[in-house]
Amino acid sequence: MSAPSGFSINFSGQCIIVTGGNRGIGYAFTRALAASGANVAVIYRNHPTALKDVGEVSKEFPGVKIKAYQCDVSDTEVVTRVVNQINEDFAIPEKKTTPITGLIANAGVSVVKPALELTHEDFKKIYDVNVFGVFNIARAVAKLWQDNKTKGSIVINSSMSSQIINKAKDASPLTQVFYNSSKAAVSNLTKGLAAEWAKDGIRVNALSPGYVKTAQTAGMDKGMRDYQAGQLPLGRFAEPDEMTGQALLLLSDHASYMTGGEYFIDGGQLIY
Numbered sequence: 001m002s003a004p005s006g007f008s009i010n011f012s013g014q015c016i017i018v019t020g021g022n023r024g025i026g027y028a029f030t031r032a033l034a035a036s037g038a039n040v041a042v043i044y045r046n047h048p049t050a051l052k053d054v055g056e057v058s059k060e061f062p063g064v065k066i067k068a069y070q071c072d073v074s075d076t077e078v079v080t081r082v083v084n085q086i087n088e089d090f091a092i093p094e095k096k097t098t099p100i101t102g103l104i105a106n107a108g109v110s111v112v113k114p115a116l117e118l119t120h121e122d123f124k125k126i127y128d129v130n131v132f133g134v135f136n137i138a139r140a141v142a143k144l145w146q147d148n149k150t151k152g153s154i155v156i157n158s159s160m161s162s163q164i165i166n167k168a169k170d171a172s173p174l175t176q177v178f179y180n181s182s183k184a185a186v187s188n189l190t191k192g193l194a195a196e197w198a199k200d201g202i203r204v205n206a207l208s209p210g211y212v213k214t215a216q217t218a219g220m221d222k223g224m225r226d227y228q229a230g231q232l233p234l235g236r237f238a239e240p241d242e243m244t245g246q247a248l249l250l251l252s253d254h255a256s257y258m259t260g261g262e263y264f265i266d267g268g269q270l271i272y
């Protein structure tokens with residue numbers, strides 16, 4: 001009788017795209033995917049240390065290919081061009097089909113301002129990335145899979161803010177109505193795309209983090225962060241690494257019956 005081999009996820013020979021994979025939660029996705037054998041195509045917008053930071057992951061995991069691409073996810077033409085480039089760059093000669101098997105649409109932005117001060121520019125800044133940008137990259141990858149007649153898995157990084165209004169202190173909201181509503185929109189988009197593409201073998205799910213220690217939260221008032229952490233059943237913000245297990249599971253064949261779902265990794269915030 002052979003010894004149990006445990007539960008494992010292995011993406012060897014597969015290429016997975018991570019938008020915003022150069023820092024924050026996305027960087028944790030990039031590292032976790034590389035550690036699981038995936039070749040990773042990282043999309044970033046314009047961060048000055050992106051190439052160096054992605055290069056560090058290459059050094060840590062020399063057995064896999066990791067490459068960074070500058071690309072604004074809100075620009076449809078650029079997204080299409082970059083996805084086709086990734087398809088070529090990661091091609092495996094003996095494999096006739098696309099090397100891309102998964103996508104984490106993670107890039108997102110926020111503007112914190114009282115509603116009376118928000119502008120149409122703020123709206124476009126947020127929705128162009130958090131909703132249209134997610135749509136753009138998901139569609140480009142799904143088209144490639146449909147053209148190649150291959151299956152694939154998409155994980156959309158939404159937020160627990162799709163369901164709740166975050167608090168800054170008792171009975172006082174964190175003022176970011178465009179951000180919260182964009183996350184509600186992208187969680188619904190997840191279900192719609194899952195419904196349309198299920199027949200093509202394409203699964204689409206949302207991962208919805210609670211408070212995570214990244215640049216997005218580090219810039220906020222410490223008193224507010226302590227208050228938010230104190231409200232959580234688990235009593236603390238998450239480390240970016242704590243988002244990776246669910247994302248990798250959803251990308252893998254272990255999740256072959258999961259589509260159209262939204263999975264909250266929120267330290268228990270939504271219990272109350």
Ligand SMILES: NC(=O)c1ccc[n+]([C@@H]2O[C@H](COP(=O)([O-])OP(=O)(O)OC[C@H]3O[C@@H](n4cnc5c(N)ncnc54)[C@H](OP(=O)(O)O)[C@@H]3O)[C@@H](O)[C@H]2O)c1
Pocket residue numbers: 019020021022023024025026043044045046047050071072073074106107108109129133157158159160208209210211212213214215216217
């Ligand atoms: N942190 C949290 O507590 C939290 C909670 C719930 C949900 N989330 C969600 O999780 C995701 C990642 O958050 P984070 O905190 O890790 O963010 P972050 O540290 O602020 O990083 C944002 C990432 O998105 C990329 N990006 C932004 N606009 C882009 C564009 N137009 N095109 C391509 N890439 C773009 C950035 O690229 P550059 O580096 O080049 O600018 C960067 O890699 C977001 O969708 C966020 O809403 C975060």
